[in-house]
Amino acid sequence: YPGSNSAGFFVIALFSDLLYNIDMSEFKYCSIDLEFTGFDPEVEQILEIGFAFFDITDDGIVIGEKWSQVFRPSIEVHQKILGLTGISQEEIDVAPDVSEYRDFLSEKLQDKILVAHNPVLDVKFLQQAGVVLSGKVIDTLELVQFLLPTHHSYNLENLMHYFAIKHEDSHRALGDALSTIYLLEKMLGIHAALPQEVKTELRSVLNRGEFQWKSLLEYNFKPADSSGRDSLSHGEETDDSIISFSEQIIVDENHFLHESRIAKTLQNQTQKSLMIISDKQEVLRLWKDGLVEGVFEASDLYNDESFNEFLDSATTSEELRFCMKIIVWRKTNWQTKSVLDLNLSFFGGQFKNYIVDGKYEASRSLVAACDYQTFLELASSKLETDRQLVICDVQRFERFLTFGSREWLSWNSFNFIVKSIYNPETGFGQVNLKTKVMDTLSSIDLFFGLVQIMLRLSSKQTDYIALSDLEVLQPVYYRRLVSAAKHLSEKLSSLGDNAVHHRVGELAVELNKFFELEENQVKWVELTDGNVVMHSQPIEIAELAQGYFANYSGVKLTETVSDPKLLFYLVERLGFNPEIVSDITNSKYLDYEQVNLVEHQADEVKALIQTEQAPAVIIFPSPADTKSFYKEHFLELKEQYKLFGQDYSGSGNKIFRNFRISDNSLLLATSHFVNKQKYTAPASTVIFLEKPKVDLNQPYYQALSKIYEEKYPNLPEILSTGEFILNIKQLSGKNLPRIIILNKKN
Structure with a gap:
């Protein structure tokens, strides 16, 4: 040709x-x-x-x-x-x-x-x-x-x-x-x-729809195993050593197997315990390994009766495909108590509510475990209160309460939720609501476009502004914004009623609430790449945290990679006496002598990378720095590495999953990008172009500094250390990586 x-x-x-x-x-x-x-x-x-x-x-x-x-x-x-x-x-x-x-x-x-x-x-x-x-x-x-x-x-x-x-x-x-x-x-x-019974059940669903690939399943293929290499697995690594629980707070030197070591230790005690873990998938892993009994909130508990009702009424190709997914899962998976190991991120999330809200049952095992969000549900309902709490990873728990208690609304999330009803790009969804969906999407663009204009008019130097400042600096536009929010809220409520979509109705309520004055809350608007985000966040969390802990028989705190000043601050943030940090014996804090400080010229970074062991991560001060370096060097670096770049190689979670596949991976990213990912990316080498810093002009950190400025005059340094240590946790595998911080030569 x-x-x-x-x-x-x-x-x-x-x-x-x-x-x-x-x-x-x-x-x-x-x-x-x-x-x-x-x-x-x-x-x-x-x-x-x-x-x-x-x-x-x-x-x-x-x-x-x-x-x-x-x-x-x-x-x-x-x-x-x-x-x-x-x-x-x-x-x-x-x-x-x-x-x-x-x-x-x-x-x-x-x-x-x-x-x-x-x-x-x-x-x-x-x-x-x-x-x-x-x-x-x-x-x-x-x-x-x-x-x-x-x-x-x-x-x-x-x-x-x-x-x-x-x-x-x-x-x-x-x-x-x-x-x-x-x-x-x-x-x-x-x-x-x-199994033949599963294929028969699938065939009955297939016959109710039109699928181009239906005939392919008729071939008498050689059976194949569905197991494979899991890039997220902990591998065969184990550690059966016991940790001393004589103090209220424990600093464990083994970050990689921390939760497993804690679970094995608790199994040797007589008191019933509830481990509070950052990640739901880690709860599943420990449960599957037989170390704990998993505890889950109602929205993650499978309800077979609800699914069967959905199965009987399913008509669209999307509904039928979702039913086939659940049929395979419930007949072949190792457990059907929780839907957490179902992958609903790309498809199926819109139907999750039709298969959950299972009945909660009290755990019977000596050691139970749940994630942070589930714990809040349990504590609010006063469940599992006969147990002592073991909060794993104080830093991540404080961060969860700080940012997890934050309510946020974004342009992208509004569009995503509305398009889950009907997607005009693909034509999938409830076609009868096409006109209402299109009208609502137009109102969303109008509202967030107005927010974007107001922010640019009021704050030319930064990408965010406190709502209270916005009201003072642009009162006329602010009143228009409140009016536009009310109009959009009405559109969302109407669409939610017609689509029987609870999340759309919730958006309407949350949008109205954002413009209400609330104590102990800082509210601000932020521009990110291609998005507008509206934040509402509590400033002090000690009372909130202690309210959750109050009904339990005791609280233990655990940490891995840490710093004593940071730990003092975190413990006090959670409402404990920070002096418990001073009582720790055999502390295993981050050894700063192992952090390598290297002077360099701007053009020496690429050469330094090539002398270090992969997989490696380079942490840049800003997205602009990341993009500039990527654009200048990506052709050369792709010859030597499996190269990943923030904003260049797909979503963050996709990058982190694929980073784990190759021993020759190189990731270029910012500190903030690394810390917000769901997964970890174990690296042999981590190079910081400068030590991470928090932006003290950001409205939340401004509010925090006013409260703690007397007790913690060095708060900016403490918060920056927290970002640095969290980076290390996110990028650690079986061992801590080699850490290099670059200092520019004069």
């Missing part, structure tokens, strides 16, 4: 050593992937197309012709896209225009069933380019979502790692197209391995 990168005519039998000579016209399926300059088909353009023809037999999948081509768009390609795909500007400069291949692509694809992983945008870009398609598309993401109901990530790269499938040229079109075929093969094998 003219200008083609075709690999020619050859066939691979994936489940057999046989080679087949098959006419290309016999191939029904085409696995395809596109790379684009951006994500809006109306504005952006195709950057690369890769595809591979294949067919399916009972013996396996047979691959035929493979083809790929880079194209030269008429618009500039952002450095972020080049970094993500690995396509070079040199490749683009000599590439043809996609219009030259319109007829060729139409001829090749018009009678094929397209197969892709999350193909919505791929299809839209092809149609926008005038390529004729059959209209038949199989989405492997849909198969993965119900056949692997508990897998933590459905992105293609993570799935390839999980199944130990070599994934060359990740984010290149042909590489991803071939990976999609291997993934499809694996999914059909996993379906074949399901």
